[in-house]
Amino acid sequence: MTAVGDFNITKAVHSKLDDLSLENVPFGKYFTDHMLVVDYEKGKWKTPSIMPYQPLQLDPSLAALHYGQAIFEGIKAYKDADGEAHIFRPYDNFRRFNISAERMQMPAVPEEIFIEGMRQLIEIDKNWIPARDNHALYIRPFMFSSDEAIGVRPSDKYKFLIILSPTGPYYATPMRIYVEEKYVRAVEGGYGFAKAAGNYGGSLLASAEANRKGYDQVLWMDAFEHKYVQECGTMNVFFIIDNIAITPGLETGTILEGVTRDSTITLLKDMGYKVEERDLSIDEILEAYKAGKINEIFGTGTAATISLIKELKYKEYIMNFDVDTWTIAPEVKRRMDAIKYSQEPDTHGWLYKV
Numbered sequence: 001m002t003a004v005g006d007f008n009i010t011k012a013v014h015s016k017l018d019d020l021s022l023e024n025v026p027f028g029k030y031f032t033d034h035m036l037v038v039d040y041e042k043g044k045w046k047t048p049s050i051m052p053y054q055p056l057q058l059d060p061s062l063a064a065l066h067y068g069q070a071i072f073e074g075i076k077a078y079k080d081a082d083g084e085a086h087i088f089r090p091y092d093n094f095r096r097f098n099i100s101a102e103r104m105q106m107p108a109v110p111e112e113i114f115i116e117g118m119r120q121l122i123e124i125d126k127n128w129i130p131a132r133d134n135h136a137l138y139i140r141p142f143m144f145s146s147d148e149a150i151g152v153r154p155s156d157k158y159k160f161l162i163i164l165s166p167t168g169p170y171y172a173t174p175m176r177i178y179v180e181e182k183y184v185r186a187v188e189g190g191y192g193f194a195k196a197a198g199n200y201g202g203s204l205l206a207s208a209e210a211n212r213k214g215y216d217q218v219l220w221m222d223a224f225e226h227k228y229v230q231e232c233g234t235m236n237v238f239f240i241i242d243n244i245a246i247t248p249g250l251e252t253g254t255i256l257e258g259v260t261r262d263s264t265i266t267l268l269k270d271m272g273y274k275v276e277e278r279d280l281s282i283d284e285i286l287e288a289y290k291a292g293k294i295n296e297i298f299g300t301g302t303a304a305t306i307s308l309i310k311e312l313k314y315k316e317y318i319m320n321f322d323v324d325t326w327t328i329a330p331e332v333k334r335r336m337d338a339i340k341y342s343q344e345p346d347t348h349g350w351l352y353k354v
């Protein structure tokens with residue numbers, strides 16, 4: 001096991017920040033000066049290296065490129081008014097990362113590498129955290145199999161990396177959503193609960209078709225009946241119906257256990273709302289819409305934070321919502337942001353100081 005502090009560190013000679021403004025940075029386009037790289041071989045993690053951000057040299061037979069043993073996480077770090085950096089709930093992502101690793105037959109990454117590596121990397125690239133509302137440093141830990149062989153089996157070698165990207169909002173405006181009845185994201189017994197690369201690659205055709213029809217994203221439904229709500233695009237989804245918040249439960253293994261999902265549930269309860277984690281059918285949604293009982297609908301995710309849904313299209317039905325009158329999701333976002341930017345007390349112990 002790697003001892004804390006036992007890192008090889010090579011600093012970049014020049015900072016790319018000299019030529020880049022952190023005003024209005026789009027999601028995921030720019031990367032900081034450094035990255036963390038750790039190799040796994042013969043059952044052991046080697047000494048982590050923090051080095052200048054650079055391309056990787058990979059063999060064309062690299063197992064991950066052929067069979068998709070690849071997982072990742074999304075986490076954010078924020079700067080407060082005093083310039084102190086905090087990471088939002090990194091231990092929850094650490095736990096989920098190793099759940100994904102197990103599902104994809106990959107080795108667990110130790111805390112000394114995942115958490116301490118992230119902390120040291122951010123410490124070095126701290127100037128890259130945008131000090132601006134709705135902006136953050138997006139942290140992308142990921143791991144892939146690195147055997148140079150094309151037999152179908154778990155690899156012997158893996159690479160774990162962390163890269164950092166200063167970022168603004170993901171979906172800047174309220175979304176129009178297409179209820180997907182043809183393609184599915186996840187099925188019981190599959191790996192929908194894991195943050196595996198294949199879940200995202202497999203979702204692109206449905207999103208592209210929805211985009212062509214004029215929608216921003218799809219509402220994923222269950223694989224058997226196309227009737228029960230699962231997720232929305234790359235986000236978990238919440239419906240507030242008759243002042244009760246409903247989000248799909250995690251039991252079936254088809255839903256990603258989102259950290260923003262969990263934070264939203266906690267804050268909704270703090271605000272006095274009842275939260276139900278349960279099956280929610282499109283018929284129930286349609287009935288509630290017709291009866292004027294849908295208060296708000298929104299997606300939650302690390303990249304997207306909280307994104308309002310202003311339209312749902314299901315078969316011949318178009319459900320429109322006046323998001324300007326909504327108060328619940330905006331208040332959840334306000335409370336979550338106030339914690340992230342250290343403007344209000346972190347009563348749930350969510351911040352990890354860099």
Ligand code: COI
Pocket residue numbers: 073074075200234301302303304
């Ligand atoms: C995240 O919210 O961090 C995600 O994983 C969504 C996407 C950018 C892949």
